Amino acid sequence: MNLRRLLAIAYKETLQIWRDPRSLAIALLMPLMQMGLLGYGVSLDIKRVPLCVYDQENSQLSRGVVNRFTSSDWFREVAVLQTDRDLRAAMDHGTCLGALVIPVNFSRTLYMTGQDSLQVVFDATDSNTTNIATGYAQGIVAQLDADLAANWRGAHGETARSIGTVDLSSRVWFNEGLDSRNFIVPGVVAIILSLVGSQLTSLTVAREWERGTMEQLISTPVTGLELMFGKLTPYFVIGLLDAVFCLGAAAFWFHVPFRGSLFTLVLTTALFALVVLGIGYLLSVRIHNQLGASQIALMLTMLPTTMLSGYTFPLDQMPEAVRVISWFVPARYYVTILRSVFLKGSSLLDMAVPVIALLVYAAVIIRAAARAFRKSLD
Amino acid sequence: MNGVPPAVQARGLTKRFGEFIAVDALDLEIAKGEVVGFIGPNGAGKSTTIRMLCGLLRPSAGTAIVAGYDIVREPETVRAHIGYMSQKFSLYGDLTVAENLRFFGGLYRVPRAELKERMAFAVTMAGLTGREDALVRTLAGGWKQRLALGCAILHRPPVLFLDEPTSGVEPEARRRFWDLIHSLAADGVTILVSTHYMDEAEYCNRIALIAAGHLIAIGSPGELKRRDLGGALVELESPQPGAALAALHGAPGVVEAAIFGDRLHVLLAPGTDAAALAPLLAAHGLTATPPKPIIPSLEDVFVRLVSRKPAPEAA
Numbered sequence: 001m002n003l004r005r006l007l008a009i010a011y012k013e014t015l016q017i018w019r020d021p022r023s024l025a026i027a028l029l030m031p032l033m034q035m036g037l038l039g040y041g042v043s044l045d046i047k048r049v050p051l052c053v054y055d056q057e058n059s060q061l062s063r064g065v066v067n068r069f070t071s072s073d074w075f076r077e078v079a080v081l082q083t084d085r086d087l088r089a090a091m092d093h094g095t096c097l098g099a100l101v102i103p104v105n106f107s108r109t110l111y112m113t114g115q116d117s118l119q120v121v122f123d124a125t126d127s128n129t130t131n132i133a134t135g136y137a138q139g140i141v142a143q144l145d146a147d148l149a150a151n152w153r154g155a156h157g158e159t160a161r162s163i164g165t166v167d168l169s170s171r172v173w174f175n176e177g178l179d180s181r182n183f184i185v186p187g188v189v190a191i192i193l194s195l196v197g198s199q200l201t202s203l204t205v206a207r208e209w210e211r212g213t214m215e216q217l218i219s220t221p222v223t224g225l226e227l228m229f230g231k232l233t234p235y236f237v238i239g240l241l242d243a244v245f246c247l248g249a250a251a252f253w254f255h256v257p258f259r260g261s262l263f264t265l266v267l268t269t270a271l272f273a274l275v276v277l278g279i280g281y282l283l284s285v286r287i288h289n290q291l292g293a294s295q296i297a298l299m300l301t302m303l304p305t306t307m308l309s310g311y312t313f314p315l316d317q318m319p320e321a322v323r324v325i326s327w328f329v330p331a332r333y334y335v336t337i338l339r340s341v342f343l344k345g346s347s348l349l350d351m352a353v354p355v356i357a358l359l360v361y362a363a364v365i366i367r368a369a370a371r372a373f374r375k376s377l378d
Numbered sequence: 379m380n381g382v383p384p385a386v387q388a389r390g391l392t393k394r395f396g397e398f399i400a401v402d403a404l405d406l407e408i409a410k411g412e413v414v415g416f417i418g419p420n421g422a423g424k425s426t427t428i429r430m431l432c433g434l435l436r437p438s439a440g441t442a443i444v445a446g447y448d449i450v451r452e453p454e455t456v457r458a459h460i461g462y463m464s465q466k467f468s469l470y471g472d473l474t475v476a477e478n479l480r481f482f483g484g485l486y487r488v489p490r491a492e493l494k495e496r497m498a499f500a501v502t503m504a505g506l507t508g509r510e511d512a513l514v515r516t517l518a519g520g521w522k523q524r525l526a527l528g529c530a531i532l533h534r535p536p537v538l539f540l541d542e543p544t545s546g547v548e549p550e551a552r553r554r555f556w557d558l559i560h561s562l563a564a565d566g567v568t569i570l571v572s573t574h575y576m577d578e579a580e581y582c583n584r585i586a587l588i589a590a591g592h593l594i595a596i597g598s599p600g601e602l603k604r605r606d607l608g609g610a611l612v613e614l615e616s617p618q619p620g621a622a623l624a625a626l627h628g629a630p631g632v633v634e635a636a637i638f639g640d641r642l643h644v645l646l647a648p649g650t651d652a653a654a655l656a657p658l659l660a661a662h663g664l665t666a667t668p669p670k671p672i673i674p675s676l677e678d679v680f681v682r683l684v685s686r687k688p689a690p691e692a693a
Contacts, residue, residue, distance in 0.1 A: 008484025012473065019472045216468035216529075219432050220485040221458040375453075377434045 001225050009222070009230025013204065017234060026199055031192045031242040035249050038188045039181070047073055049133045052096040054081040056104040065118065068144060069100055074136040091123055098122045098133055110148070182257065185250045186338040187311040189243055189269070190331045194276050194301040197239045201280030202290075202297035204231050205373075209288035215377065224373040232277050239273040240266075250342070259345030267348070268341070271358045272334040276301055278365035285372045305331035330361045383446065385410045385537050385568035386431060390440030393426050400426040402591040403440065408570060408584075410536070413563045415582030416572035417680065423591040424572040425465055428539045431570070432462045445537045458486070461530035465541040467522050469529060471515030475506050478514055478529055486533035493532075500528030503558060520551025527558060531567075538562065540571040544578065556581045576677045585676065589684045602679050609633055611678060612644050612652045612669035616659070625662040626655070636681045643678055644669065 017023045051069060055062050070077040078096050081087050090096055101119040103109070109117055120137045124130040205227075208214040217227070247265065251258045280297050287293040307313060308322070309331035315323055326332050333354035340346035348355055386408040393401040401423040408414050416424045429435040431444055433453035441450045445459035469478045479497045488496060501507055504524035506517075514522065523543055530538065540559070544552040556578065563569055563583075571582070579585050580599050587595045587602075595602060616622040619637050626635040626642070631650030636643050646652060652669040659666050674682075 002487065004487055005485050008481055011484075012470065012477070012481045015477060016470070016472055211471075212464065212466040212468045213470055214468075215434065215464040215466070216462070216526075217485075219434060219457060219460070219462035219464070220482065221454055221487075222485050223454075376436060377429060378436055 001223060001229070005222050005226045006230040006233070009227060010233040013231050014234045017200070017238070023200055023203070026196055027238045027242065030196060031245055034192050034195070035185075035188055035246055038191065039185050039249070039254050048076045049074060049098060049129070049136070050078040050096040051075040052079045052081050052087065052090045052099040053077055054087050054099055054101045057102050057106045059107045061107045061110070062102045065102060065106075065144060066100065068140050069137075072136070072140060074133070074140075087121070091121065094123070096123075097129065098137070181254060182343060183339065184312065185254045185256050186247075186342045187309070187335045189246045189250070189338060190272065190305055190309060190311060190334050191302070192242055192246055193239055193269070193273055193334075194305040194331060196242050197235065197273055197276030198280035198283075198297040198301040199294055200238070201232065201235050201277050202284045202293040204235075205281065205284035206288055206290040206293045210290055218375045218377075224375060225370055227373060228281060228370055232281060235277055235280075236270075236273055239277065240270065243269045243273070256342055258342050260341030261345075261347070264346075264348050264351075265338075265341050268334065268337045268351075268355060268358065271355075271362050272330065274362040275330045275358065275365055278362065278369045282365065282369040282372055285369065301331075304329040305335075308332060309335040311335050330358060333357045333361075382410055384408055384443075385412070386442065386444050386570060388427075388431065388440065388442035391427065391430055391437050391442055392439040393423075393430060393435060394438040399591050401430070404588075404591075404593050406442075406586060406593060406596070408568055410568050411563055411566045412583045413559060413569045413571065413581070415579045415585045416570060416588060417574070417576070417579050417585055417676075418572075418588035420574065422588045424588055425541050427588070428462075428541050428570065428572060432460060432539050433457055434462075445535075458533075459535055459537060461533070461535040461538045463523075463526050463530050463538075463540045463543050465545065467526060469514050469522070469526055472513060474511050474513055475501065475504075475517075475525060476510040478525065479532065482529040483532050488533050496532050496534075500525070500532060504528045505554075519547045520554070523547055523551070523555060524558065527555070531562065536566070536568060538567055538569045538571075540569065542572050542574065544573060544575065552578070576675070576680070579676050587680055587683060594683045595679070599676060602676060603674055605679060607645055607674055607679070607682050609646045609648050609650070610652065611672055611674050612646060612655070613638075613641050613672045614644065614655065614666045614669040615641050616664060616666040618664055621662065622659055622664050622666060625659055625664060629658055634682055634685055636678075638677065642666075643672070643681075645678075645682065 017027065053066050053070070055066055066077075069075045075098070079090055081090060081099065087099055087101065090099065099121045101121060103117055103119070106117065118141060120134075122130045122133060205214075208217060247269075250256045279301055280293075283293045283297050283300070287296065304326075305311065308315075308326040308329045310326070311331070315326055315332070318326070336354045337346075337351050337358070340351055344350075384407045386406065388404055388406040391401060391404040391406070392399070404423075404427060406427075416428070418424050426435060430437050431442055431449060433449050433456045437450060441448055443449075444456050447455045447459065449456050470481070473481065476497065479500055480493070483493045483497065501510055504521060504527070506512075506521060506525060509517075509521075514525065517525065527540070527543065530540075544555050547555065552575070559569055559571065560581070573579065582599065584596060584598050585602060586593055595605075597605075619640065619642055622642055623635055623637055626632050626644055631647050631654060632644055633647050634645040644655065652671070655669050656666065
């Protein structure tokens with residue numbers, strides 16, 4: 001391999017990227033757009049669920065219950081209803097996702113029978129949101145129950161302590177606020193690298209075939225390795241710059257806690273960049289057509305990175321078969337690494353399995369890409 | 379040839395694409411410093427032969443020695459010693475003149491100390507002085523072709539392969555291009571250039587005629603024209619050339635008839651009187667100018683040689 005030839009190709013490729021608006025847009029604008037969209041738009045938390053309040057009793061106790069709901073982070077009051085018909089209309093119009101209905105004899109029933117009879121109605125067209133909101137509501141009601149019971153016992157001269165209730169206090173580690181943004185934003189880097197890395201490189205060799213410049217190129221003494229590394233160098237640099245931008249945005253703009261080492265992050269990012277660049281290049285060499293190569297690159301990198309890397313959809317909730325498939329998705333390892341480095345501050349040693357998996361992938365794909373190129377028109 | 383090994387020596391060079399035989403056992407020898415024209419209709423195997431000689435296609439059989447290296451065993455060494463211009467323009471349109479030159483200079487590892495001077499030479503040769511920073515896609519055809527030639531000779535290759543370098547270029551630019559070819563040949567560069575312009579063939583030291591994958595004749599333009607066509611060649615004009623051609627084909631005393639522009643060239647069997655043609659045509663209700671004897675052109679020779687070959691099997 002000759003450095004002069006490699007650099008000649010890298011320089012030529014850089015000029016071409018610089019003069020191609022489409023490539024520039026993918027390289028520069030895509031990260032900005034994706035980071036904005038995914039950083040702000042995607043949140044798996046359900047907060048401030050719009051709630052209608054239909055308090056038929058309007059007593060001190062019932063207002064206390066309403067307050068427990070609306071003062072929490074999970075629900076916000078959007079309307080106060082007066083009739084059953086209002087309730088129906090509010091749900092139909094989508095004014096609220098849920099309604100808290102307190103029956104007219106709520107307090108009396110509670111004191112006489114010891115049973116409360118709250119009703120929370122949810123619009124279950126989005127069953128996932130409903131499930132989560134139901135969970136929140138049950139939590140609030142359970143707390144209400146416990147407080148009422150303690151009051152009752154207090155009023156009857158018993159202390160809560162003497163009964164020995166269990167005080168369950170759960171603590172969440174690493175992502176203390178259970179903020180899904182902390183979970184998602186680091187993963188965005190994997191998406192952007194997949195997109196930029198494989199899309200841009202999938203065009204690079206195919207374009208030479210389409211424009212006929214390949215015939216001239218292979219009539220020179222350039223070797224396949226020089227061509228590959230020469231062409232990949234500028235894209236590798238762009239990929240790393242994009243990654244630095246995204247990681248910086250994650251840490252400083254979205255305030256995702258960064259607890260690991262920068263070195264670990266850069267090293268693993270470079271490994272993942274090699275994997276996606278290699279996939280793009282391999283396709284570009286195999287498919288002498290820009291459109292075909294870029295479409296297949298999209299299917300082979302973006303789709304699995306979005307669906308099967310655990311980036312948004314937790315892998316441990318997937319069926320066994322799908323989980324097995326995910327072992328073959330390189331992004332899976334990179335997303336795991338990103339989260340561990342950011343939130344747990346893991347070292348390379350802690351993440352030996354995903355790091356080695358990425359290494360193996362990078363080696364296999366780059367080797368395949370290097371062998372795929374034939375300096376021949378046959 | 380004075381003990382100097384030939385610059386190109388092909389032996390039984392064959393290329394098959396599936397059932398189709400594009401080039402069939404071609405033998406060719408080109409001496410150092412020769413300009414050899416490769417003439418033949420489209421699909422005759424010119425490009426395929428050139429691509430094999432450049433190491434871009436692997437021969438199905440046979441081999442060739444180019445600039446002293448075997449194209450099958452040492453294709454990389456061959457590539458370092460040749461310059462190639464493909465049929466389709468294949469420089470980078472989104473790079474400037476200077477950037478294209480520097481790129482190929484880098485690929486051929488032209489010594490840095492010499493690169494500047496050689497780039498300047500190529501720019502001057504292409505007539506692009508002052509337009510070094512123009513994007514190549516903005517250049518007209520003739521300039522593009524000369525720049526492509528400039529890129530192909532940056533590393534001073536001893537052997538040049540030019541595949542229809544002048545196709546689609548206006549006549550004035552074609553003539554300038556041939557001047558460049560001759561000045562390169564004067565410096566000792568061996569050049570194999572394919573073309574389908576018969577007039578360009580006259581500029582070559584020797585011509586290789588190729589049809590249906592076979593080399594059917596090779597020699598200087600003069601030699602080929604002096605070849606015994608086996609009879610006298612006459613030319614006549616007819617207002618109905620198609621009908622006249624049909625009438626003449628297979629007529630007694632007519633060996634071969636072909637249309638050249640608005641004229642008919644008729645090769646007569648020895649001893650046939652040209653005056654016999656007028657009554658022959660009149661019998662078909664056709665008129666024609668009186669036949670006059672002409673000196674055969676390369677095209678006549680080509681038509682004759684191709685027709686003498688047994689018809690190739692359909693591809």
